Amino acid sequence: MTKREEQKMRKLDFQYHMRLLFPEPVNRHHFTLRCFPIDSERQKITNLNIQITPSHVGGTETDSFGNRCIYGVVEKPHTEFCVSVDGMAYVYGDAFQPVADAHKIGMFRYNTDLTKIGPTLDKLYKKLSAGTPEKEAITEKALRWMEAVHSCIKYVQGITQVTTTAEEAAVFGMGVCQDYAHILLALLRKEHIPSRYVVGMMTGEGASHAWVEVCDGKKWVGFDPTNNCMVDDQYICISHGRDARDCTINQGYFYGSPRQIQEINVVVEESRDD
Amino acid sequence: MAILSLEHSDQLYWLGRYSERVYTTIHEYEKRFDSLIELKEEDYNAFCKAQDIPNIYNSKDDFIQRYCFDENDTNSIYSNLIRAYDNAVVLREEIGSETLAYIQLAVYAMNKAKASQAPLIQLQKVVDNIVAFWGMVDDDIDNEHVRSIIKLGKRIERIDLYARMKMDPVRLRREMKRLNTRINRTGLKYNTMKLAHLNYLVEMSEIPNDIVVEEIESLFDDEERRTENA
Amino acid sequence: MVKEELYSYSDTVNELLARYGVRFGIYKNGTFKEQLFPFDMIPRKIGRDEFDYLERGLKQRVMALNEFIKDIYGDKKIIRDNVVPEEFVYMGSGYLAQCEGVRPPKDVFTHISGIDLVQAKDGEWYVLEDNLRIPSGASYPMIAREICRRSSPETFKKNAISDNRNYAKLLRKTMDHVNVGGHTVILTPGRYNAAYFEHSYLAEQTGAHLVTGNELVVENDNLFFKDYSGSKERVGAVYRRISDEYLDPMNFNPESVIGIPHIYDIYRKGNVALINAPGNGVADDKGIYYFVPDMVRYYLGEEPVLHNAPTYLPFYPKDMEYVLENFDSLVLKDVAEAGGYGVVFGSGMTGEEKDRFIAMLKAEPRRFIAQEVIDFLDIDIYENGEAVPRKADLRAFVLMADEPMVWKSGLTRFSRNPDSFIVNSSQGGGFKDTWVMEE
Numbered sequence: 001m002t003k004r005e006e007q008k009m010r011k012l013d014f015q016y017h018m019r020l021l022f023p024e025p026v027n028r029h030h031f032t033l034r035c036f037p038i039d040s041e042r043q044k045i046t047n048l049n050i051q052i053t054p055s056h057v058g059g060t061e062t063d064s065f066g067n068r069c070i071y072g073v074v075e076k077p078h079t080e081f082c083v084s085v086d087g088m089a090y091v092y093g094d095a096f097q098p099v100a101d102a103h104k105i106g107m108f109r110y111n112t113d114l115t116k117i118g119p120t121l122d123k124l125y126k127k128l129s130a131g132t133p134e135k136e137a138i139t140e141k142a143l144r145w146m147e148a149v150h151s152c153i154k155y156v157q158g159i160t161q162v163t164t165t166a167e168e169a170a171v172f173g174m175g176v177c178q179d180y181a182h183i184l185l186a187l188l189r190k191e192h193i194p195s196r197y198v199v200g201m202m203t204g205e206g207a208s209h210a211w212v213e214v215c216d217g218k219k220w221v222g223f224d225p226t227n228n229c230m231v232d233d234q235y236i237c238i239s240h241g242r243d244a245r246d247c248t249i250n251q252g253y254f255y256g257s258p259r260q261i262q263e264i265n266v267v268v269e270e271s272r273d274d
Numbered sequence: 275m276a277i278l279s280l281e282h283s284d285q286l287y288w289l290g291r292y293s294e295r296v297y298t299t300i301h302e303y304e305k306r307f308d309s310l311i312e313l314k315e316e317d318y319n320a321f322c323k324a325q326d327i328p329n330i331y332n333s334k335d336d337f338i339q340r341y342c343f344d345e346n347d348t349n350s351i352y353s354n355l356i357r358a359y360d361n362a363v364v365l366r367e368e369i370g371s372e373t374l375a376y377i378q379l380a381v382y383a384m385n386k387a388k389a390s391q392a393p394l395i396q397l398q399k400v401v402d403n404i405v406a407f408w409g410m411v412d413d414d415i416d417n418e419h420v421r422s423i424i425k426l427g428k429r430i431e432r433i434d435l436y437a438r439m440k441m442d443p444v445r446l447r448r449e450m451k452r453l454n455t456r457i458n459r460t461g462l463k464y465n466t467m468k469l470a471h472l473n474y475l476v477e478m479s480e481i482p483n484d485i486v487v488e489e490i491e492s493l494f495d496d497e498e499r500r501t502e503n504a
Numbered sequence: 505m506v507k508e509e510l511y512s513y514s515d516t517v518n519e520l521l522a523r524y525g526v527r528f529g530i531y532k533n534g535t536f537k538e539q540l541f542p543f544d545m546i547p548r549k550i551g552r553d554e555f556d557y558l559e560r561g562l563k564q565r566v567m568a569l570n571e572f573i574k575d576i577y578g579d580k581k582i583i584r585d586n587v588v589p590e591e592f593v594y595m596g597s598g599y600l601a602q603c604e605g606v607r608p609p610k611d612v613f614t615h616i617s618g619i620d621l622v623q624a625k626d627g628e629w630y631v632l633e634d635n636l637r638i639p640s641g642a643s644y645p646m647i648a649r650e651i652c653r654r655s656s657p658e659t660f661k662k663n664a665i666s667d668n669r670n671y672a673k674l675l676r677k678t679m680d681h682v683n684v685g686g687h688t689v690i691l692t693p694g695r696y697n698a699a700y701f702e703h704s705y706l707a708e709q710t711g712a713h714l715v716t717g718n719e720l721v722v723e724n725d726n727l728f729f730k731d732y733s734g735s736k737e738r739v740g741a742v743y744r745r746i747s748d749e750y751l752d753p754m755n756f757n758p759e760s761v762i763g764i765p766h767i768y769d770i771y772r773k774g775n776v777a778l779i780n781a782p783g784n785g786v787a788d789d790k791g792i793y794y795f796v797p798d799m800v801r802y803y804l805g806e807e808p809v810l811h812n813a814p815t816y817l818p819f820y821p822k823d824m825e826y827v828l829e830n831f832d833s834l835v836l837k838d839v840a841e842a843g844g845y846g847v848v849f850g851s852g853m854t855g856e857e858k859d860r861f862i863a864m865l866k867a868e869p870r871r872f873i874a875q876e877v878i879d880f881l882d883i884d885i886y887e888n889g890e891a892v893p894r895k896a897d898l899r900a901f902v903l904m905a906d907e908p909m910v911w912k913s914g915l916t917r918f919s920r921n922p923d924s925f926i927v928n929s930s931q932g933g934g935f936k937d938t939w940v941m942e943e
Contacts, residue, residue, distance in 0.1 A: 030765035032754050059725045061769055064604035071769055103584040107601055110594045242601060253753045253765050277687065279719040283732035364695050366704035367714050375523045461733055
């Protein structure tokens with residue numbers, strides 16, 4: 001631990017609030033939530049406080065990617081569903097999650113339905129691989145490609161949806177963090193470079209954020225194509241998977257209302273608490 | 275240990291009701307058919323009224339054919355038999371393949387009757403199979419709840435039909451007595467006030483058939499049952 | 505003589521099949537129809553020695569497949585040791601990331617397997633396909649045997665035919681073996697499913713309850729059956745006849761309305777057994793089929809007893825070379841397609857089609873497998889009172905309790921069209937009884 005303390009470390013307070021509003025009451029509302037940061041090499045979480053209303057029965061589990069989930073069902077009719085998570089994170093900017101068995105992360109080498117490459121991305125891929133310098137390390141390549149992805153689409157909200165694929169976003173030329181991440185994943189996996197989708201929070205963002213982690217052979221290194229920078233101690237990881245679908249923050253299934261309105265508010269700031 | 279879902283308990287109940295509806299309406303139909311062979315054109319009108327079904331038939335021949343065999347007429351005997359079948363076919367593991375087979379055979383017999391010049395002969399086979407089905411229900415189904423729910427459906431349908439057709443009060447009282455002994459063996463929740471009221475009604479010298487129909491149809495207050503199970 | 509004798513009973517047999525509603529459903533122009541499954545009176549006979557051989561091979565094969573699935577969702581040694589290339593695992597449709605790290609009760613993944621075999625003219629048997637997801641068809645030979653025995657007891661007196669009326673018992677044993685406490689149910693998508701007859705018949709024969717998704721509910725990390733009296737009864741094993749995708753809207757297809765929300769979460773915790781195990785389709789992919797004999801060697805340290813149809817993977821340059829040289833004598837299959845689709849014969853293509861196909865093959869070598877065309881041993885069926893030869897296959901059923909058990913029977917399906925290899929019931933094929941002889 002003493003060695004740890006010498007490392008670069010930042011203390012962050014975080015709050016994650018999600019509110020679902022239903023125009024008409026819903027019942028038998030099943031939910032699975034993935035919005036709780038957990039301990040890893042790069043972050044230690046303390047004072048974690050989770051509140052879910054209305055009251056429900058359910059349980060907790062760890063999914064196949066190691067993400068923490070809370071699931072359950074609200075039986076009674078309700079028009080509002082709230083999740084509130086807050087706590088403090090110690091983030092070590094230059095610590096990475098190690099990869100012990102390279103043969104076990106094969107699933108991150110292949111594209112999924114959301115990251116499938118079409119003609120537009122294939123063109124971009126060909127352009128990028130044509131400019132490959134000799135002996136380019138994986139992280140160098142990821143950095144170079146991240147820059148290309150960052151400039152290939154424009155950050156515009158409301159054009160793409162959670163089900164938009166990497167190819168579709170590339171065709172639109174617009175998207176949000178999910179789309180930036182999917183495009184970068186699509187390109188990296190075209191070369192079978194193991195890479196994964198990460199959902200988390202960062203300072204200065206009002207919503208949850210998404211980025212990419214690439215395995216350089218020994219560890220997972222974070223790249224944020226939306227902001228065109230490496231992931232540092234300003235980022236708190238929540239979950240990871242092959243794509244956004246694996247990291248769905250709130251999966252719901254209910255009876256009653258065909259519609260729901262989601263409000264999310266995230267605050268991450270430097271902790272003043274010493 | 276025997277368990278039964280709400281859905282299957284409903285299906286057992288309706289299997290009982292539709293099998294009875296087919297059975298009794300075939301008997302009524304046969305009476306009419308016989309009288310219609312040489313008799314009045316308009317006689318079927320009274321029949322429709324008593325059954326509380328719309329008289330959509332153009333002539334007596336039309337009535338003979340469609341009321342019995344028209345699969346597109348939702349009130350036809352054919353449609354009711356198909357409803358019995360639809361309920362039976364999802365209850366194979368509750369009632370058994372042997373018992374289910376008789377409903378299947380009734381459907382085959384009905385299709386033959388439809389194609390026949392002398393439908394009464396084949397309709398008798400439909401009736402035979404329904405009676406055999408009831409015999410199998412009694413003889414072959416070990417689970418008392420399963421058996422009793424089918425039989426309860428049959429009783430309720432019979433009381434309903436008898437009241438609609440203003441049958442002999444003696445027959446109605448007999449069916450009511452059977453219903454009373456059966457209903458508590460089903461494990462179903464029912465409206466006890468309504469049952470008491472029905473018992474009172476059938477003992478009246480002039481049975482108010484309309485009210486009997488109304489009460490028997492609402493003996494199971496659906497809402498009450500559903501909230502219990504929600 | 506067996507043929508003629510049985511033929512005289514065919515009316516009785518067909519009447520009884522109709523009496524018990526032995527049907528399968530098909531969708532035609534969007535509407536659901538049920539059809540009788542044509543039954544042919546001439547049984548397929550398999551000698552005792554021959555069946556012993558098949559039994560040995562089938563047990564071995566299913567054991568290896570079960571080990572493979574366990575390994576893929578666990579240690580992945582077979583990938584590490586380069587026996588199976590990982591792209592065939594992760595790019596196949598059967599692999600489900602949600603199953604990573606999940607150990608089912610008693611480590612059984614392949615509770616009920618349907619292994620499709622064909623016999624060649626030289627008598628050799630070949631495995632054509634492993635069906636591990638939700639193989640169907642056992643109910644038809646079950647009830648057919650029952651009916652044939654009733655129709656012609658003499659035939660069964662005179663011939664030493666192994667009794668096959670233990671399928672329900674084997675299935676019950678398989679389900680009880682993994683049950684974690686509580687009732688056993690069979691989960692059906694509902695009456696308008698092609699195999700509904702089978703679902704209801706197996707429920708009756710095994711004494712399990714036939715349920716639809718809305719009759720089950722997850723509460724406090726357990727699965728319950730909602731009784732009509734309002735009480736809830738715990739369920740310990742679900743023989744589900746709905747596909748992985750529709751099993752649980754919270755973990756798989758969120759649009760599914762026939763599944764049970766959160767059933768997969770409690771399965772992950774070991775609180776209910778799902779039969780067959782979700783994700784086991786990773787082992788019955790057309791691309792993975794090629795590696796099954798290698799799996800037998802790798803996991804069991806034995807030589808495989810049963811043979812695959814000779815298969816080539818253009819993915820490997822050596823195989824690609826062979827495929828290109830012998831293109832006209834091979835059948836090519838798209839690994840992503842099923843049900844007879846995506847199958848083309850090299851000899852049946854025009855020069856232009858061939859060029860186009862080869863270009864596609866070279867661009868996506870992983871997408872295809874190539875197989876030698878097997879010269880099927882035809883078997884006789886009756887048509888208009890005459891025996892005529894037809895193509896037929898055999899689906900053998902292997903059930904896994906503490907050890908694999910092979911049902912001494914199987915589903916023999918035949919093509920009614922003399923020129924066709926397609927035996928699927930949905931394509932108008934019929935079925936026969938399969939006699940395993942005692943001597």
